[in-house]
Amino acid sequence: MAMAIRVFLSFLLFLSLTNLASSLYEDQVGLMDWHQQYIGKVKHAVFHTQKTGRKRVLVSTEENVVASLDLRHGEIFWRHVLGTNDVVDGIDIALGKYVITLSSDGSILRAWNLPDGQMVWESSLQGSKESKSILNIPKNLKADKDDLILVFGKGCLHAISGIDGEVLWRKDFASESIEVSHIIQSPEVIYVAGFVGSSKFYVYEVNAKSGELLKNNHVALPFATSGESLSVSGDKFVVLDDVRSKIVTIDINNGNINYNQKQVSDLIKDSSGQAVILPSKLPGLFALKINSQVLLIKVTNEGELVALDQIDNTAAFSNALSISEDQHVFAFVQYEDNKIQLSVKDVNDWNGALLKENLVIDHQRGNIEKIFINNYVRTDRSHGFRALMVMEDHSLLLVQQGEIVWSREDGLASVVDVTTSELPVEKEGVSVAKVEQNLFEWLKGHVLKLKGTLMIASAEEKIAIQKLRLRSSEKSKMTRDHNGFRKLLIVLTRAGKVFALHTGDGRIVWSTTLHALRKSEDCEHPVGLNIYQWQVPHHHALDENPSLLVIGRCGPSVTAPTVISFLDAYTGKELNSLSLAHTVARVIPLPYTDSTEQRLHLIIDVNKHAYLYPRTPEAIEILKREFSNIYWYSVETDNGVIRGHALKSNCIHEIVDEYCFVFRDLWSIVFPSESEKIIATVTRKSNEVVHTQAKVMTDHDVMYKYISKNILFVANAAPKASGEIGTATPEEATLVIYIIDTVTGRILHRMTHHGCQGPVHAVFSENWVVYHYFNLRAHRHEMSVIEVYDQSRADNKDIWKFVLGKHNLTSPISSYYRPEISAKSQSYFFTHSVKAIEVTSTAKGITSKQLLIGTIGDQVLALDKRFLDPRRTLNPSQAEKEEGIIPLTDSLPIISQSYITHSLKVEGLRGIVTVPAKLESTSLVFAYGVDLFFTQIAPSRTYDSLTEDFSYALLLLTIVALVAALFVTYVLSERKDLEEKWR
């Protein structure tokens, strides 16, 4: 037994040693990799600046991040990424020391320790009905009392102790059919107000101590209302009627509910547009937006409405901030002919402005979407204000004294697509290299390095060496390097902004907000969709810049109008942009380029038309030539149908458009809807390079890989088992996987996993597919591999056939061949659940491959493909061992050294992108989520180059010493010779 354990342990150790290739030493962290932390677009912000040394702002974002930022520099103090389904509804500070967040539709309430972000308590709130969620924390300056936190969520009102998160009482409003929109807290009584239907306004009085319902009251308005009601002060609400022509003021003073109404046209002359009440909470005031104008209206104590002011071209309003007992201020931003003006005004004293500043904000950031203000005491004891602004490109700015103190590019937290671009070729005569440091610096550096290699360097010196290495390395140059490590990562964010990041150090080389994807009247919710390489000049690499194609859409639905834009990859300049007359369902980059090396793209719209881009006669010529060789497929996930298509003819429209084509369905696969549902489809990467088709087995047999670009992996789960893990029994769950040829629609391989279910993550490369799913019977995740081999070439083994030319290796391959394939498959257990799977790709495809697995812990694990080899057996023969076949185990090993993210986390990991470097052994890896991480990995070690930390100086020194020693010994021996001769 002990022996067995020892052997097993030594085996594990052996495994870990064989995998050292992907691990690195502590001092190598940051040499080739970089990591950037983001938070996403800010939804709510709460300042915490009272009597603390560190001033901070607490934010919750659309990426479901709760973070505490340094108010001075914008750095992250702490940060928590809640899950994708755990949307943050509210954030506030309680008791002066806890950050309270309400999330998941008002069902989870958490308290975080303010200084370090540790979770203090968590309460799960029960409820039966979907409803709006409200977090209400009393602003009590006396922190000694246990304040009640009131939460309305899931149709229930909960009173929660701020100290330990205990639910003190609960009042269910689910049966009352009330849409609760306000909670007003007074020491004894809590008022819960909201509409029933659209015209009955109800107010419930609840005992603050026990949650007992004291009384309820309601008023029926003679007309329906529309939009959200807004609480103006403790007992007054405003709401618009359904035609948006009347403002209704509801007063619930002393338990009696009264209402007043006023025509919008009485307050403003030109009331033709749609009126909207802005959701800014201002005591005694509210803002009404009509067209581009904002009307500030004061609600008097008697419930009368008085128009205070009319502000043009406003961008954003902040909530009110109380700076003293009875002074409330708020801020708003105005655009005035290319200038941005920030104004801070007192709510009660309209005429005087506390602050009026002009700002200069980079045009690329777009409009200001949200503004949060905070006050501080100036050196002259007057009130100063700083404002936190959320921009259209999701970036975050802090403005103080008319200047941007810091900014965060938080748009990078929502990367939707990534592509790469080569850097410019280094031109002769133009030296990009920095001026050499002086000789002394150079010497000092080398002395330090020498110390480092001799291991006599102190801790500070080690840091200095690290810095020196970083600085002196050529990795951040803006030119192409010999090894192809330096590239531009072009990322498209959800906001429609394009960033170019340098692979060397991750800095932003340029960023562009696409003009066509700015928010406007026609384009209300622009989103970035995809980014493609449009033109990659090889012949004119010196004098032409590569360009990119960006596709965006004005809204989430497929039928929304689409915008395409062309960008210069080196400068980010927008070369051209088009508003398309058609929709975009799919973009297919074709494997053809025209004479200017622009790639041909087919854009498929929802009305079954295909459009060719670029729209040039030359492109048409090329397409005509290859007309019958263009095939593609479409997956109708809801319907369970996969169809294959080919081009047919030009469109028949009223207007002749020769770039428009209709297509026909060539084949279809209809999955039975009662037993199968498509949950994942994966294809091979179109630019993948395969080095050899033949695979030599241990018995000197040759297998031929079935390599086709037109191959699709489909995973179907039983409809009952397509939900969360645990909702279906193993008997109900099946997972059926298919490998389909997408030209002819042939099913090449089909296999059923009984008792298994999704989610399925898969990666397809060369002739194999690896997929990850859950096995309900074994209660574990599994990973399976399928390798597909071509049998039609299997008999090309005889050397005489080659000599006599009787082999069929040179015969062209067509999809219309009847495929003779054999598939090998094996499954292994895998401990983690997975967020993404990718495979390394290298320039020539010679280097062995590693799977990059984005684990649930937001790390990236590199796993050798050898572990997922269907030929693994329990006792491999000597020959098989030599070939590198690992003895069969039931589960895949997770070796902590093979995390390529080492100690870091790529929070909210969503995707992994691999790009081949020019150096065959190396692959560049970019992982994105809320964070960004980049590194380069060598799956079979860097067999074709010296490592980066190789000391050339020491090598030179050794050679010099050797030569010197040679001379000395030569002279010595000569002398001895002479002496001997003279003897």
Place this chain on the structure above:
Amino acid sequence: MTLLRSILTVTLLLTFFFTLSPAFQSDELLLDDEEFGLEGGRPQTRPSSPNTAATTTTTTTRKRIPDSASDSKIQFTLEHAFGDSDFSEAGNFSARLKTWSHGAQTLTKLRFSRDAFTEDEKNKFQELLKRDDFYRIRLPSNVLSPPGRDYIVSSVKARCLPGDGLEEHFVIHTEGVNILAVNYGAPGACPFPRQLKLPAKWSFKSHTLLKNTEQAPRTPIFTEELIGGEGIEGELVQPIERSFWAKYWMYMIPLGLIVMNAVTQAANMPEEQAGGQAGAPPQQGTAVQRGTNSGVRRR
């Protein structure tokens, strides 16, 4: 004796049958019986290899219904289209629907009879061949209630079909009573510059095959495993040694040189003879060789 005679008769009959079989135009198409293990009830020849068992030729449109039908029998039609024309009936599949005790239904014993091309269809097909266009077929996705949710469409370049006659190959993927997909095409090769070739005979030679899903291999489960074992300890040390050498070779070589030099000097000193020097050059030679060796390994 009788035994011998009977064997002889059987052999004779069989040989007779085999010589006849190309001439005998069978309308049977019974496939994949091995897969479903449904034997018997077929007054048919059993060709020797399973490969040929999977294919029979059909040229006539006559139908013959086998007499042993304990399970229900169903039929569904094959429809075809020339290029973008509408679909029209082209043949008939018949199969047996076997209902299992647990309620699942599977299709077995697929037979196919194809209608011959009419003159009009022949012209259309020739037109397709000239244009190198698609010949399309479709099947219902549910055989009990055709066409089910949608038709299963498949197509092939018409120029792939003409061989000796017209040859086609169906692989029908089923799941219970549902048809998922049909792999349709020529049984042989169809290399890309497709040549225009008119069929010699206008009769179809059809091969059909029913395919059901395969079971995925089970994940091996080892409770307590001892794999590998020997030969590992030896490899444990090696990488460490190498990395040490790779790290410090630049110090080792000069050191070795100096030591060697000193040794030579020392050897020369007491002997004070010319022969003492002979030891130095080969040693130096090995040192240099080792240096280059490690250099290679370092890469």
